[in-house]
Amino acid sequence: EVQLVESxxxxxxxxxxxxxxxAASGFTVNxxxxxxxxxxxxxxLEWVSVIYGGGGTYYADxxxxxxxxxxxxxxxxxxxxxxxxxxxxxxxxxxxxxxxxDYWGQGTLVTVSA
Amino acid sequence: EIVLTxxxxxxxVTLKEKVTITCRASQSVGSNLHWYQQKPxxxxxxxxxxxxxSISGVPSRFSGSGSGTDFTLTxxxxxxxxxxxxxxxxxxxxxxxxGGGTKVxxx
Numbered sequence: 001e002v003q004l005v006e007s008x009x010x011x012x013x014x015x016x017x018x019x020x021x022x023a024a025s026g027f028t029v030n031x032x033x034x035x036x037x038x039x040x041x042x043x044x045l046e047w048v049s050v051i052y053g054g055g056g057t058y059y060a061d062x063x064x065x066x067x068x069x070x071x072x073x074x075x076x077x078x079x080x081x082x083x084x085x086x087x088x089x090x091x092x093x094x095x096x097x098x099x100x101x102d103y104w105g106q107g108t109l110v111t112v113s114a
Numbered sequence: 115e116i117v118l119t120x121x122x123x124x125x126x127v128t129l130k131e132k133v134t135i136t137c138r139a140s141q142s143v144g145s146n147l148h149w150y151q152q153k154p155x156x157x158x159x160x161x162x163x164x165x166x167x168s169i170s171g172v173p174s175r176f177s178g179s180g181s182g183t184d185f186t187l188t189x190x191x192x193x194x195x196x197x198x199x200x201x202x203x204x205x206x207x208x209x210x211x212x213g214g215g216t217k218v219x220x221x
Binding site for chain 2: 035037044045046047050056058059060061094099100101102103104105106107
């Protein structure tokens with residue numbers, strides 16, 4: 001059974017850093033197209049970043065240069081390193097699998113506030 | 115960036131009524147367009163992939179159509195459990211994007 005479990009969210013001050021994790025089971029992260037999506041409180045879904053099976057990575061303009069997506073094949077886990085956090089980064093962060101985003105995690109809340 | 119424009123933003127519908135939600139792309143995405151349902155305090159759930167492909171476990175009243183720039187999600191005979199927000203998403207570009215969402219309320 002495919003499962004995705006995010007962790008690492010929390011309260012952080014503006015300018016701070018967090019690393020989100022997305023532990024996968026039932027499939028191999030290394031061979032898959034994995035995406036981070038976020039949702040600010042009361043707002044819609046926002047695409048954040050993707051890592052392709054071949055390792056290519058892409059970012060939304062709003063996070064380019066501050067966020068880094070990566071994966072650890074030995075732990076079958078996807079990561080999102082977030083630096084230079086801003087109040088507008090406050091959101092629930094989800095990881096999802098495949099181009100069609102066929103499976104989603106439960107999300108982890110990131111709050112950026114002084 | 116490919117912009118996806120959904121309409122309407124909000125729809126109030128009676129039970130058993132047919133619901134149609136549209137998603138228009140700013141440039142062709144081929145069939146690389148997917149639909150999701152999100153209920154309050156839940157993660158999004160894939161309803162339709164690649165414009166019209168059904169998903170195992172999703173009720174048959176949900177269907178998708180379209181290609182290129184114009185897409186439609188149809189809910190035939192709305193049920194109470196279908197009250198939710200619906201989003202389209204394109205995976206044609208290296209940078210994905212979502213539509214703004216459509217909230218469906220039961221009248």
